Amino acid sequence: MDIKKADFIKGIRGTDPITDSDTPQIAFFGRSNVGKSSTINMLVNRKSLVKSSGTPGKTKEINFFNINDKFLFVDLPGYGYAKVSKTEREKLRKLILWYLRETKPVERILILVLDAQVGLTDYDKEILDIAIKRDESVVIVLNKIDKLNQKKKKIAYDSVATQTNFPVLMISAKSGKGRDLFFETVFE
Secondary structure: OOOOOEEEEEEEOOOOHHHHOOOOEEEEEOEOOOOHHHHHHHHOOOOOOOOOOOOOOOOOOEEEEEEOOOEEEEEOOOEOOOOOOHHHHHHHHHHHHHHHHHOOOOOEEEEEEEEOOOOOOHHHHHHHHHHHHOOOEEEEEEEOHHHOOHHHHHHHHHHHHOOOOOOEEEOOOOOOOOHHHHHHHHOO
8 A cells, every 4th residue: 555645633532523533443552562653654654653662651642643534543552561550551441442442433443463472462352352342343463573483473373363363464563574465454
């Protein structure tokens, strides 16, 4: 896909008309430090559209990006980062769950970004259960495959694919591998 326009629109921490927009939304979620920001930047061919930080757990709001005036990328905060206070972790968890349960865009695809070396966590599974109950479209992205040899890639893929019925893709935000397959899968 040729991305000609990718602009930050706004960040929110609660009710806002953008969440129920007529514009299709592609929402990225996952644990802190799995490379959500880097994945979005790779997909739009920009180095810093989404600010990625050396400090996991920095994103504390839901950020919306206009892509080609046709759809929105939605960057949800990462979850599960141990160095954030328990209170802050719970706030972020509630914000993510609120977006999944309470917002009603016309069309939405959820992109669960995982570290290929870690796989699915209990919280990832909790969010996938919500997606199943709400009949949401989900694509699972195994990121950081550039750090794995072929055997470990297969093990990582098989581990996730056997735990879910959603499509599982392997990408590298660092090298760009898997970019075309991502767009083919999401827009099929």
